[in-house]
Amino acid sequence: MHIVLPDPVKKVIDILEKNGHEAYAVGGCVRDSMMGKKPHDWDVTTSALPAEVKACFDRTFDTGIEHGTVTVRMYGESFEVTTYRVDGDYEDGRHPKDVTFTASLKEDLKRRDFTINAMAYNETTGLVDLFGGAEDISSGIIRCVGDPKERFMEDALRMLRALRFSAQLDFMIEEATLSAIKELSGTLSKISAERITAEMIKLITSDHPEKIEAVYDTGLSAIFFPEWDEMMATPQHHRHHCYDVGHHTIEVMKHVRPDKVMRLAAMLHDVAKPVCKKTDPHGEDHFVGHPQLGADMSRDILRRFKLDNATIDGVTVLVRHHDERPEPTKRNVRRLTSRVGADHMPGLLELKRADVYGQSEYKREEKLAELDETERLFDEIVSDGECVRVADLAVTGKDVIAAGVPKGPEIGRILKKLLDMVIEDPAKNDREYLLARIDEWKKQ
Numbered sequence: 100m101h102i103v104l105p106d107p108v109k110k111v112i113d114i115l116e117k118n119g120h121e122a123y124a125v126g127g128c129v130r131d132s133m134m135g136k137k138p139h140d141w142d143v144t145t146s147a148l149p150a151e152v153k154a155c156f157d158r159t160f161d162t163g164i165e166h167g168t169v170t171v172r173m174y175g176e177s178f179e180v181t182t183y184r185v186d187g188d189y190e191d192g193r194h195p196k197d198v199t200f201t202a203s204l205k206e207d208l209k210r211r212d213f214t215i216n217a218m219a220y221n222e223t224t225g226l227v228d229l230f231g232g233a234e235d236i237s238s239g240i241i242r243c244v245g246d247p248k249e250r251f252m253e254d255a256l257r258m259l260r261a262l263r264f265s266a267q268l269d270f271m272i273e274e275a276t277l278s279a280i281k282e283l284s285g286t287l288s289k290i291s292a293e294r295i296t297a298e299m300i301k302l303i304t305s306d307h308p309e310k311i312e313a314v315y316d317t318g319l320s321a322i323f324f325p326e327w328d329e330m331m332a333t334p335q336h337h338r339h340h341c342y343d344v345g346h347h348t349i350e351v352m353k354h355v356r357p358d359k360v361m362r363l364a365a366m367l368h369d370v371a372k373p374v375c376k377k378t379d380p381h382g383e384d385h386f387v388g389h390p391q392l393g394a395d396m397s398r399d400i401l402r403r404f405k406l407d408n409a410t411i412d413g414v415t416v417l418v419r420h421h422d423e424r425p426e427p428t429k430r431n432v433r434r435l436t437s438r439v440g441a442d443h444m445p446g447l448l449e450l451k452r453a454d455v456y457g458q459s460e461y462k463r464e465e466k467l468a469e470l471d472e473t474e475r476l477f478d479e480i481v482s483d484g485e486c487v488r489v490a491d492l493a494v495t496g497k498d499v500i501a502a503g504v505p506k507g508p509e510i511g512r513i514l515k516k517l518l519d520m521v522i523e524d525p526a527k528n529d530r531e532y533l534l535a536r537i538d539e540w541k542k543q
């Protein structure tokens with residue numbers, strides 16, 4: 100097995116070796132190279148102690164020095180160089196009590212989570228694969244290094260990491276590893292929201308977001324995302340649907356781009372359906388109000404996941420409007436654009452199309468044709484520069500004040516009224532005309 104190391108990585112390893120230390124590329128970069136994928140970063144593991152690493156290079160940063168990690172700058176790029184270590188006892192299922200450095204590469208590889216992540220490589224020695232990682236890569240298997248139950252008891256996050264790698268790589272989870280996850284899923288409650296969210300985002304933005312089903316099957320979502328379990332357990336009897344809420348949602352996730360906001364919006368668009376479900380006398384299910392309640396629930400869930408406000412706002416606006424289906428006339432699309440915000444319209448159209456693909460084939464062609472027409476009209480509105488926000492009006496708040504309206508809420512009220520008028524008829528977005536309306540309205 101030959102891996103092409105980038106020049107700066109070769110140089111870092113070479114310098115450490117010339118100074119009498121061992122050094123290898125390790126972990127994700129070795130795994131990805133062996134699979135023919137381009138690694139997004141290269142980590143180096145070394146027998147050198149952190150102080151020795153720092154002595155070998157001109158430019159270093161103490162990124163995680165207490166864990167033995169030094170960042171080395173080489174040819175303008177950064178690399179994390181970490182001293183071989185063994186983790187001390189895990190008393191709380193979260194972090195090791197202490198970290199001990201070791202002179203043995205084998206000990207360092209043994210503490211790593213999965214066989215495919217526990218390989219090292221350099222040009223002097225070639226591949227170091229002590230746990231069958233290469234074989235597991237070729238058979239597409241995620242398998243713990245050592246006893247899975249022990250490994251998950253040390254760090255419960257590894258259970259979710261197993262599912263995340265299985266989604267990113269489209270690998271199966273080996274039997275003993277999977278049954279240990281099912282047995283110990285409850286212990287994920289010891290893990291912080293931030294660490295769980297980081298793995299979940301990687302899972303749902305992967306090429307296989309459908310693996311979120313395994314998060315439910317293993318019992319892990321019950322711990323941090325019980326709303327998902329409700330969705331998986333809610334059938335929907337309706338001619339527009341052929342899946343329960345959970346499986347419909349998975350289909351929708353597969354049909355949007357692997358983008359954080361888009362995949363989260365798809366994941367949450369029907370989150371309120373279990374709460375809103377009402378069955379009519381004919382046995383058909385209805386979910387009145389689920390987009391609005393869903394937007395509120397999404398906000399709470401994403402806050403609990405400790406996501407940033409930009410992400411939360413971007414997702415909730417899509418959830419809130421995902422079910423609006425105005426007849427595609429230019430005026431209706433201007434109104435929709437003004438409610439949603441022009442920036443969110445492409446995402447909303449993408450989500451709505453994906454939503455159709457997650458439904459039964461009943462009226463599918465009509466639904467898609469309606470969305471095509473909505474998109475065409477939206478593109479026209481943009482290219483014609485038609486007014487859809489107060490900021491696009493031919494007058495501003497200053498003009499309203501200059502017309503003699505006292506500062507206060509009346510200014511905003513007048514601007515909103517002008518906007519509504521211009522949305523109805525874009526020809527009215529004319530400065531003289533609008534100034535005349537301000538004059539007329541201020542007297543009322």
Ligand code: ATP
Binds near residue numbers: 127139256
């Ligand atoms: P990615 O492509 O997502 O960065 P990665 O394999 O590099 O994948 P990281 O989370 O960056 O994953 O971790 C780097 C390496 O550190 C892993 O390949 C693995 O060897 C080890 N590792 C990371 N987290 C754990 C953990 N919780 N338990 C054991 N080993 C871990």
Ligand code: MG
Binds near residue numbers: 127140
């Ligand atoms: Mg990494």
